[in-house]
Amino acid sequence: MNIGQASRASGVSPKMIRHYESIGLMPPAQRRDSGYRDYGTADLHRLGFIRHARDLGFSLDRIRVLLGLWGDPGRSNADVKAIANAHVAELELRARQLNEMADALRSLADACDGDGRPDCPIITSLETGMAVPACHPDTPEGATEPLIPRTKAGADR
Amino acid sequence: MNIGQASRASGVSPKMIRHYESIGLMPPAQRRDSGYRDYGTADLHRLGFIRHARDLGFSLDRIRVLLGLWGDPGRSNADVKAIANAHVAELELRARQLNEMADALRSLADACDGDGRPDCPIITSLETGMAVPACHPDTPEGATEPLIPRTKAGADR
DNA sequence: GTTGACCTTACCACAGTGGGAAGGTTCACA
DNA sequence: TGTGAACCTTCCCACTGTGGTAAGGTCAAC
Numbered sequence: 001m002n003i004g005q006a007s008r009a010s011g012v013s014p015k016m017i018r019h020y021e022s023i024g025l026m027p028p029a030q031r032r033d034s035g036y037r038d039y040g041t042a043d044l045h046r047l048g049f050i051r052h053a054r055d056l057g058f059s060l061d062r063i064r065v066l067l068g069l070w071g072d073p074g075r076s077n078a079d080v081k082a083i084a085n086a087h088v089a090e091l092e093l094r095a096r097q098l099n100e101m102a103d104a105l106r107s108l109a110d111a112c113d114g115d116g117r118p119d120c121p122i123i124t125s126l127e128t129g130m131a132v133p134a135c136h137p138d139t140p141e142g143a144t145e146p147l148i149p150r151t152k153a154g155a156d157r
Numbered sequence: 158m159n160i161g162q163a164s165r166a167s168g169v170s171p172k173m174i175r176h177y178e179s180i181g182l183m184p185p186a187q188r189r190d191s192g193y194r195d196y197g198t199a200d201l202h203r204l205g206f207i208r209h210a211r212d213l214g215f216s217l218d219r220i221r222v223l224l225g226l227w228g229d230p231g232r233s234n235a236d237v238k239a240i241a242n243a244h245v246a247e248l249e250l251r252a253r254q255l256n257e258m259a260d261a262l263r264s265l266a267d268a269c270d271g272d273g274r275p276d277c278p279i280i281t282s283l284e285t286g287m288a289v290p291a292c293h294p295d296t297p298e299g300a301t302e303p304l305i306p307r308t309k310a311g312a313d314r
Numbered sequence: 315g316t317t318g319a320c321c322t323t324a325c326c327a328c329a330g331t332g333g334g335a336a337g338g339t340t341c342a343c344a
Numbered sequence: 345t346g347t348g349a350a351c352c353t354t355c356c357c358a359c360t361g362t363g364g365t366a367a368g369g370t371c372a373a374c
Contacts, residue, residue, distance in 0.1 A: 120234035
């Protein structure tokens, strides 16, 4: 089976299949006399595993570990679960950060008339780093606060 | 003012300040006789703007546009608002994708005993690309479904 | 035999940030 | 006046994960 066929069967681009081989995620492929790579069902299986893991957002480095556990008959599912849980936590953290940004920016955009004048609270906030001053239900009168609370996201850049 | 002082005052690393200059986000800095860059309040102001925009997740390319609007007295806040809204939509999309991944993986991890045996639904799912079969409140009896519904995220990789 | 689809390797690109090397400057302190 | 620490300069390389593209070889159908 060609790399192109393996690609269509696995949903991994030929480019990436070669890349995965070059970084050792995939074993060196069998070669035909022509030099063409030749893939079998075991390879397809492995490519599928990698792809599913990528779809769940695992980094290639973590996938390397997962592949190791997959192939280890004496593995402990506790190890797998620990990796999965760590990854879930990371995904949730990143999602939270993105949502914080979206919330902050949405409230800025909501405060902007968009009526064609130059006057713009979004620009003002970017200048000053402060959130829109008023009309915040849960903010004390006229108080301003940092756009994004300086916790994790971008705190020390 | 040195690049180091500008860095501390703006929260942008010296490395990044130079980078922003090299790609034209910052104008070429004034130089002292020694060749050291010299920054004034206008530069600090601009660095702050960039940093706040970065904190909101804007790409450097979009920041370039925002800086242009910032410096344009005849700008329309509708333009700014449009950029902001587009960015909010992107942030939300990415956050949603991450949450989908997290949800899928969390349910896999929940289905894993983690009792030290090799047996592991997470690994099985990565092999087959299917979600855990049972115990899904809103899933018909024994039905299995793709781990991540093939919509946008990673559909065509 | 020709043609088109496919394969090979090898390099470059992206975004955004960090690391480090090799060398020059500034400034305080002895 | 010398010295050392802390700073600055430019230049190159690294990372992640993916895509592009170029120059060339192969395969299969017609």
